Amino acid sequence: MSSISALRDAHIKGLFGDHEGKNESELLRISELKDFLIVQIVKYKKSSITNKDIKIDNLNLNDETLTVHCNSKTRILWNGPNNWLLISINKEVLKEINEKLKETDFAITNLSHSRTIIQIEGKNTKEILKKGCPYNFNELKNNNCLNSVYNGMSVTIDMLEDKPDKIRIFTLRSFGESLYHSITDACLEYGYKNV
Amino acid sequence: MRSQNEFSYGGDATVKRPELNKEVSDKDWDNFVYNRKSLRGKHKELWQHISGCRQWIKVERDTATHEIFKTVKAHEDI
Structure with missing residues (x-):
């Protein structure tokens, strides 16, 4: 729809x-x-998880200033330290995010609408x-x-x-x-x- | 280099909160909450990059000329 x-x-x-x-x-x-699927991902300050261990749609959550990591369907925008905006035409990515990113380490907010x-x-x-x-x-x-x-x-x-x-x-x-x-x-x- | 338009002033960076779980006089609390010096010259301030990465920073700025001398992360000392 x-x-x-x-x-x-x-x-x-x-x-x-x-x-x-x-x-x-x-x-x-x-x-x-x-x-588009638009998801804000924020890693909590107290989280001990390293960003390199995480891949969403085969893309890393890299903490490089002003950088976008992308493939043909998904773009992960650096929004600030440990703060990203994921944009995707593949809505199944949300399921992957919820599976891979634990509630105790990340705040996930769906901003699509x-x-x-x-x-x-x-x-x-x-x-x-x-x-x-x-x-x-x-x-x-x-x-x-x-x-x-x-x-x-x-x-x-x-x-x-x-x-x-x-x-x-x-x-x-x-x-x-x-x-x-x-x-x-x-x-x-x-x-x-x-x- | 980012424009000043993207930043928001967050107050005097020299003000320290009275220690927790200790008696605080009304005067000390009043000074902490309300009373500020209006300095002319070098001043340590808190600023937030509100329209950018949303981080807080400490800035040493001349209130008369607007010259910036130094910036550090919010938890660091100038």
Whole structure:
């Protein structure tokens, strides 16, 4: 069953902004992603378990700053020390998480229904991020992630590809429409296609 | 380097809680809970990276110039 879109009243397919006379490949592509499994994993301070011993969907919980570990279906984003955000299209991963991560060592929170995900793709993607977020995006590489603010809204940004740039922005579902309007306003000067 | 916008001020880092299970005078408790110096110059402060990794840190900052001299983890001494 497909979940109800967080942006159903805002996201309309089509071409917008300064798109006339431009090839579609030059435009930014904006889409809303849904039906993802989103799980926050936090290891308790007093836990004696070493992260190397744990594998979720064949991926380690690594404590490397701003790093994403991924395979074709699952991405594990570093959110802070001993704190990760798991994003997956494979919902069976939740079962694996509950089996492998003990309640006494980890706090597991399913956030699947409480986030809005906006995906932006195109060569000017970083310019859109720079307009609302204070992070130095020239440093952001493929499979990097960060938590920051975009026009005052707390966001998690995940960089999937860099040729051309492709990123996902996660925010609280209740901020979804505001973030969407902030992003689409920032995209107007480049022209964008909602897909 | 992260922007100051991502951080939230968390108070004076020099304030110490009166020891547990010991008598505390009203004045000492009052000083601990409410009374703070408003220093001009170097000041030790607690900050939280609230829009980032959510960790607490100690910062030595000049309250007049906003210059940051040193940062350490919250449990470490400056």
